[in-house]
Amino acid sequence: MTASYAIGIDLGTTHSALAYVDLDLSEGEDVALHVKDVAQHVGVGQIEDKKLLPSFLYLPHPGELAPGALALPWKADHAFTVGELARQLGAKTPMRLVSSAKSWLGHGAVDRRAPILPPKTMQDEGDIPRVSPLEASTRYLAHLRDAWDHANPDAPLAEQDVVITVPASFDPGARELTSEAARLAGLEHAVLLEEPQAALYSWVQRSEGGWRKQVKLGDVILVVDLGGGTSDMSLIAVTEEGGNLTLSRVAVGDHILLGGDNMDLALAAFVQKKLEQQGHKLDAWQMGALVHACRNAKETLLADGAPDAAPIVVPTRGSKLIGGSLRTELTAKEIAELLVEGFFPVVAASDRPLSRPRTGLRAIGLPYAQDAAITRHLAAFLGKQIDATEDLAGFVAQKGAFLHPTAVLFNGGVLKAPMLARRILEVLNQWLEADGAPPARLLEGADLDLAVARGAAYYAYVRRGKGVRIRGGTAKSYYVGIESSMPAVPGMEPPLSALCIAPFGMEEGTHAEAAPQELGLVVGEHVSFRFFESATRRDDRPGTVVDRIEQLEELPSIEATLPAEPSAGHRSGDIVPVRLQAAVTELGTLRLEAIGNKASERWKIELDVRR
Numbered sequence: 001m002t003a004s005y006a007i008g009i010d011l012g013t014t015h016s017a018l019a020y021v022d023l024d025l026s027e028g029e030d031v032a033l034h035v036k037d038v039a040q041h042v043g044v045g046q047i048e049d050k051k052l053l054p055s056f057l058y059l060p061h062p063g064e065l066a067p068g069a070l071a072l073p074w075k076a077d078h079a080f081t082v083g084e085l086a087r088q089l090g091a092k093t094p095m096r097l098v099s100s101a102k103s104w105l106g107h108g109a110v111d112r113r114a115p116i117l118p119p120k121t122m123q124d125e126g127d128i129p130r131v132s133p134l135e136a137s138t139r140y141l142a143h144l145r146d147a148w149d150h151a152n153p154d155a156p157l158a159e160q161d162v163v164i165t166v167p168a169s170f171d172p173g174a175r176e177l178t179s180e181a182a183r184l185a186g187l188e189h190a191v192l193l194e195e196p197q198a199a200l201y202s203w204v205q206r207s208e209g210g211w212r213k214q215v216k217l218g219d220v221i222l223v224v225d226l227g228g229g230t231s232d233m234s235l236i237a238v239t240e241e242g243g244n245l246t247l248s249r250v251a252v253g254d255h256i257l258l259g260g261d262n263m264d265l266a267l268a269a270f271v272q273k274k275l276e277q278q279g280h281k282l283d284a285w286q287m288g289a290l291v292h293a294c295r296n297a298k299e300t301l302l303a304d305g306a307p308d309a310a311p312i313v314v315p316t317r318g319s320k321l322i323g324g325s326l327r328t329e330l331t332a333k334e335i336a337e338l339l340v341e342g343f344f345p346v347v348a349a350s351d352r353p354l355s356r357p358r359t360g361l362r363a364i365g366l367p368y369a370q371d372a373a374i375t376r377h378l379a380a381f382l383g384k385q386i387d388a389t390e391d392l393a394g395f396v397a398q399k400g401a402f403l404h405p406t407a408v409l410f411n412g413g414v415l416k417a418p419m420l421a422r423r424i425l426e427v428l429n430q431w432l433e434a435d436g437a438p439p440a441r442l443l444e445g446a447d448l449d450l451a452v453a454r455g456a457a458y459y460a461y462v463r464r465g466k467g468v469r470i471r472g473g474t475a476k477s478y479y480v481g482i483e484s485s486m487p488a489v490p491g492m493e494p495p496l497s498a499l500c501i502a503p504f505g506m507e508e509g510t511h512a513e514a515a516p517q518e519l520g521l522v523v524g525e526h527v528s529f530r531f532f533e534s535a536t537r538r539d540d541r542p543g544t545v546v547d548r549i550e551q552l553e554e555l556p557s558i559e560a561t562l563p564a565e566p567s568a569g570h571r572s573g574d575i576v577p578v579r580l581q582a583a584v585t586e587l588g589t590l591r592l593e594a595i596g597n598k599a600s601e602r603w604k605i606e607l608d609v610r611r
Contacts, residue, residue: 003160003161004022004023004024004155004160005020005021005023005152005155006020006021006023006160006163006457006458006460006461006463006464007019007020007157007160007456008162008163008165008193008452008453008454008455008456008457008459008460009141009144009162009163009164009165009190009453009456010165010195010453011055011102011137011140011141011164011165011166011178011181012055012102012227013100013101013102013103013227013229013230013259013260013261014054014227014228014229014413015052015053015054015055015228015413015449016052016053016055016140016144017035017036017038017051017052017053017449017450017452017453018035018036018144018147018453019033019034019035019453019454019456019457020034020036020160020457021033021034021457021458021460021461022034023461023464027466028467029208029209029467029468030208031205031458031461031467033205033454033457033458033461035051035450035453035454036051036147036148036151037049037050037051038050038051038052038053038083038143038144038147039072039073039150039151040053040083040084040085040147041070041072041081041083041084041085041086042084043085043088044065044066044069046085047072047073048084050083051449051450052449052450053082053083053140053143053144054082054083054084054086054087055082055099055101055228056082056086056087056090056097056098056099057080057081057082057086057097057098057099057136057139057140058080058081058082058085058086058089058090058096058097058098059079059080059096059097059098059128059129059131060080060081060089060096070085072146073150074146074149074150075146080139082139082140082143083143087292090292091289091292091296092289092315093289094285094288094289095118095128095285095288096118097118097292098117098118098131098136099118099261100228100261100366101117101133101136101140102133102137102229103229103230103257103261103366104116104117104136104366105133105134105137105177105178106167106170106171106174106230106255107133107366107367108171108173108174108555108556109367111132112132112134113132114132115130115132115135116130116132117130117131117132117133117136118130133177134177134180134181135184137178137181138181138184138185141164141182141185141187142184142185142186145157145185145186145187157186158186158187161460161461161463161464162182162187162189162190162191162460163190163191163192163193163456163457163459163460163463164178164179164182164187164190164192164193164456165192165193165194165195165198165452165453165455165456166178166192166193166194166195167194167195167230167232167255168194168195168196168197168234168252168253168475169232169253169254169255170255171255171555171556172555172589172590173555173556175589176589178192179192179589191460191463193456193459194234194252194475195225195227195411195452196223196225196232196233196234196236196249197236197249197455197459197470198451198452198453198454198455198456199223199411199451199452199455200221200223200236200247200409200455200470201454201455201456201458201459201462202447202450202451202452202454202455202458203409203443203451203455204458204468205454205455205458205467206447206454212245214407214443214444215238215245215443216245217238217239217240217245217394218394218395218396218406219237219238219406220235220236220238220250220389220403220404220405220406220407221235221236221237221238221247221407221408221443222234222235222382222405222407222408222409222428222440223236223409223411224378224408224409224410224411224412224424225410225411225412226259226260226374226411226412226414226415226420227259227260227412227413227414228260228261228413228414229257229259229260229261229366230255230256230257230258230259231256231258231369231374231377232252232253232256232412233252233253233377233378233381234251234252234253234475235249235250235251235252235388235403236248236249236250236470237249237250237388237389237392237395239392239393239394239471240393240394246471247468247470247471248392248470248471249470249473250385250389251381251385251388251475251535252475252476252535253377253381253535254535256369256377257366257367257368257369258368258369258372258374258377259412259414260295260298260413260414262368262369262372263298263338263339263414264291264292264295264298265291266342266343266372267294267297267298267330267335267338268287268290268293268294270330270334270338271290271293271294271312271328271330272287272290274328275314275326278328282314282326286314286315286316286326289314290312290314293312293314294312294330296310297310297311297312297329297335298330298335298339301330301331301332301335302335302417302419302420306332307332308331308332309329309331310329310330311327311328311329312327312328312329312330313326314326314327336419339417339420340419340420340423343372343373343374343420344374344375344420344423344424344427345373345376346375346426346430347373347375347376347379347427348379348431349401349402349431349434350379350383350401351376351379352376352379352380352383353369353373353376353377353380354371354376355370355371374424375423375424375427378427378428379402382402382405382431383401383402383403384535385402385535385536386398386400386401386402386403387536387538388403388538389403391538399436400436400437401435402431402435404432404435404437404440405428405440406438406440406441407440407441407442407443408424408425408428408440408441408442408443409442409443410424410442410448411448411451411452413449416448421442425440425442428440473504473505473506473507473508473584474502474503474504474505474506474584474590475504475535476504476533476534476535477500477502477503477504477533477537477538477540478500478501478502478531478532478582478590479498479499479500479501479531479532479533479534479540479546479552480498480501480529480530480531480580480592481496481497481498481499481529481531481549482497482498482499482519482545483495483496484496484497496530496549497545497546497547497549498545498546498552499515499517499519499543499544499545499546499580500515500537500540500541500542500543500544500545501515501542501580501581501582501592502542502582502584502590503540503541504534504538504540505538506582506584507584508585509584509585510583510584511581511582511583512542512581512583513542513581514542514579514580514581515543515579516542516543516579517543517545517579517580518577518578518579519577519578519579519580520575520576520577521562521575521576521577521578521594521596522573522575523562523563523564523565523570523573523574523575523576523603524561524562524564524570524571524572524573525561525572525573526559526560526561527559527561528557528558528559529557529558529560529592529605530554530557531554531555531556531557531558531590532549532553532554532555533552533555534551534552534553535553537551537552542580542581542582558605560605562594563603565600565601567600568596568598568600568601576596576601577596577597578595578596578603579594579595580592580595591604591605593605
């Protein structure tokens with residue numbers, strides 16, 4: 001069946017959304033793009049269509065809700081709920097609430113297929129059902145699929161052109177897991193797109209062709225995407241091709257687990273001190289509820305036309321207090337002081353994120369950034385990318401201590417708060433002034449809640465050869481570790497170098513040229529492959545050898561047993577001469593193939609996303 005719609009899905013940390021382009025009504029840059037309202041529970045037995053689906057999953061106790069209370073138009077009942085009701089119920093019983101599944105999906109140090117959510121606590125009651133980050137993500141996608149299919153029975157979502165967004169900093173394992181969640185939800189052919197690119201696509205589409213008047217050749221657009229769980233930073237250069245302006249993504253930042261969730265925790269810690277001063281000590285269960293209450297208060301106080309204060313209610317167990325709860329409030333002034341000065345302090349362009357010694361033992365949790373100052377992370381990103389545009393036609397070599405953006409595009413729910421967006425721009429322009437550069441201008445017209453979904457839908461449309469395409473490809477160069485051949489020496493491991501297999505900017509759906517070196521591949525034995533990446537080594541080509549691997553960032557290793565081929569005369573433990581060739585799939589994930597001297601000798605090294 002031919003697709004009737006180009007679909008974009010923002011699988012967000014805090015909210016998810018779905019947008020679509022009607023292909024029959026769109027041509028060129030004249031695009032019929034809409035946001036789909038998603039049916040969901042907003043109260044027990046109460047269903048409404050809302051543009052945002054909160055990315056929360058609630059796992060109720062078997063007797064907690066009446067039979068049929070979680071029925072949806074497409075299913076008589078559910079043993080769980082996602083969306084607005086899940087968030088409401090989880091604020092009262094946080095130990096049954098799954099949140100930040102997307103951040104866990106990108107956490108390579110845990111088994112992301114294992115039932116680890118909600119995370120266990122030291123005071124865990126033990127009867128809580130649990131799901132994996134993969135399953136939670138699948139359930140969000142399945143809800144969006146069912147809501148779409150119910151409203152569009154003649155155009156099932158699985159038969160449309162679907163694009164799902166991921167953080168630009170997601171590693172290949174997290175991207176592959178996102179793709180697997182899509183397949184488990186019945187979206188077999190979904191394609192991935194980086195969120196900052198989606199935000200820029202949305203800005204381009206909403207301008208209806210006017211984007212060419214807002215930027216010029218030589219501009220460097222800084223995209224700052226602050227969501228619920230991550231801070232993403234990307235740089236897009238405005239280039240020229242055949243006399244027409246084009247957009248080229250030239251850099252992305254590190255995977256920084258720092259966003260709205262951290263702000264909620266900071267507010268909860270502040271309110272906790274308030275309550276302790278009143279003589280109330282909170283247990284871990286109440287702290288979980290307090291975090292969700294602070295999230296709601298934050299969203300209220302940072303919205304347009306916000307009140308001066310928002311109430312905070314913390315439930316108690318067995319309390320004799322009236323209403324069985326503790327009550328206080330957060331004021332708009334407190335929010336401003338805590339969030340602006342705590343997360344967006346005025347710092348120098350030379351400042352870098354602070355680190356502290358780690359405790360030897362810690363609870364299993366997300367690897368949050370150690371420094372909460374987003375402005376310091378931004379300074380580090382721009383300082384690292386000083387040479388990002390030096391090889392582009394129409395660009396002059398940068399002078400100064402950091403790359404100078406000329407324009408800024410904001411995205412993410414956190415930046416809906418004008419005071420936070422304003423502070424970032426103020427700090428950036430202070431750096432530019434001190435470096436002798438003109439101030440960066442703010443690109444107007446961004447839709448901070450829905451831009452990613454809208455941009456993904458537009459990209460699904462662009463993939464059909466229409467509209468304006470941003471040149472991207474891989475945001476990093478990729479390498480595989482090569483162990484040196486040397487005699488055994490007591491106390492000394494063989495030196496390890498890194499071989500470039502995929503260069504920076506490699507387009508999705510393409511193969512790199514094979515590296516010229518002939519290497520020895522161990523077959524028939526369980527072995528480990530070590531992979532590395534670099535966001536700054538843009539000139540390395542397949543076959544470039546990096547002797548100092550500390551210059552690179554190491555990715556999770558891959559454990560594999562590549563089969564010996566008896567028909568080719570191989571035995572377990574043999575070392576077969578091969579050359580390496582990498583490919584980047586349409587999903588943006590890396591595939592490595594070892595090619596032997598005989599036509600039948602080919603081994604694919606698949607990504608082991610369970611590590």
